[in-house]
Amino acid sequence: MGLLALNRLVSFQRQRQRQRRRRRGQIRPPPPNGLVCSVANGKRSNHEDDDSPQGGKRTRYSGPDLPEDVLGHIHSLMPLQDAARAASVSHAFLRSWRSRPNIAFSSSSLGLTENGRGENKIASDFNSRVDHILKRHSGFGLRTLEIEFCGYKANTHCYLNSWLEFAVTPELQELTLMLPLKKARYCFPSSLFSNGRGNSIRHLNISWCAFSTTVGLDSLKNLTNVTLRDVRITEDELECLLSNSSALEQLNLIYCSKITCVKIPCLLKRLSCFNVIECDKVRLIENKAPNVSCFHISGGQVQVSLAESLQVKHIVLRIDSAISYACVKLPSAVPNLENLSIFSSCEAVSTPLSPSKFLHLKFLCIHILGAAFSPAYDCFSVVYFLDAAPSLETFVLGVSQVRMQHDSIVEYPSPLRQVEGRWHNHLKNVKITGFCSSKSLVELACYVLANATSLDCLTLDTTLGAPRCSVNKLGKCLTMEEDMVRESQRALLAVEAFIVARVPPAVKLVVLGPCSLCQDVEL
Secondary structure (H helix, E strand, C coil): CCHHHHHHHHHHHHHHHHHHHHHHCCCCCCCHHHCCCCCECCECCCEEEEECCCCCEEEEECCCCCCHHHHHHHHHHCCHHHHHHHHHHEHHHHHHHCCCCEEEECCCCCCCCCCCCCHHHHHHHHHHHHHHHHHCCCCCCCCEEEEECCCCCCCHHHHHHHHHHHHCCCCCCEEEEECCCCCCCEECCHHHHCCCCCCCCCEEEEECEECCCCCCHHHCCCCCEEEEECCECCHHHHHHHHHCCCCCCEEEEECCCCCCEEEECCCCCCCCEEEEECCCCCCEEEECCCCCCEEEEECCCCEEEECCCCCCCEEEEECCCHHHHHHHHHHHHCCCCCEEEEEECCCCCCCCCCCCCCCCCCEEEEEECCCCCCCCCCHHHHHHHHHCCCCCCEEEEEECCCCCCCCECCCCCCCCCCCCCCCCCCCCEEEEECCCCEHHHHHHHHHHHHHCCCCCEEEEECCCCCCCCCECCCCCECCCCHHHHHHHHHHHHHHHHHHHHHCCCCCEEEEECCCCCHHHCCC
């Protein structure tokens, strides 16, 4: 709620007061300008002076005639700057300001813009304004604190220590701390959570910090959501945190460079989702939590160990040999899987033929990123993956045209391979992004057309899969290099020569190529 809505609310309440007085025959003339009342009979009127949240003396209006809890709720919904201005003119809002339950500090919420000011000046203004506001907060009722630093000064850590000392109380429920991605790394004082002060914390989101001790981490027993981004936390500290967080529901570890092993214990019975993303030293992820329904693992050479879980429905894997791992390990470990997304940059072999089935898999997305050092991947082998998913409804395949090693069927034509596949009675939508003239991709498209009896649409995108090409003032496409344009043109020739005639009448074929300017490139 902004100041305009506040003014309307105040005007409405004044109108109601005048109507009540008129009915009682006690109507009084409005004060000059409708703002400042005089003192009569030795008593202060509805307007009086007091300190504003930003310092100085302000003439105040006592506020609209509403219950205090309603006013407090209205005030808590205002943006920070509007809430401060309202507190400067209203006693009712001043009281709620001093016990505001949710405070979010950032450059935008504090109205800080560069306007020719240097980084040090912005950081100084940020520190002083945050310090000023928190010193005028009563300390009671604070439930949510979010600090997103802008700029950096040498004394920032001193300020931050005092702010956290003030804010971490047995009432605080959510703490978000986002520090600058440079300069000195802040050592998070986890000891602040000791002696019961961390018992109320439910959401903890911190970035660009370091832990130096496990003291206090055993007090966070009511945590439900943890996000650690670029935090230097050791395995022992993480284990201490997890082993004492039996209420945890979501765990996010992002760019945490000191961890080599993530072990999720079975006592986390309420954990439903965990994400371990680009923690570059992690070599083992072991999950024993019984009720996890989704997870995202992104890294390089990561070994994943999963206890059998009937609850897992959604998985995103971005690891080496992800396709092979998914085919061999996942069907037995997560038999009720419904959505699977795979990103693989290094596959030692083509998709293995697995006797296990993904009986409930409905959505499958495979991205073959390719790499100059990896062997050529036979895209046609993913038919074994399709055969292992009898309930599949949507299949998306993405390949890297330039990095993918292949022989063009346009330049080296040869008979297409065929395999005895099964009928896919549920597969309705298939999309191949980065479709090129590779023989294996053409064979895969033909296989889908021949075996997907319920197919509605086949989309072959010969570009990067991004929105259609935009053109700059030079008349040159922004998203596709010449080699990619040439390969896209070869792919269009392959579609015309080998695929169009095989499309059943009930299937919609969508072929996407480069823009008209790109097509000027000669083969």
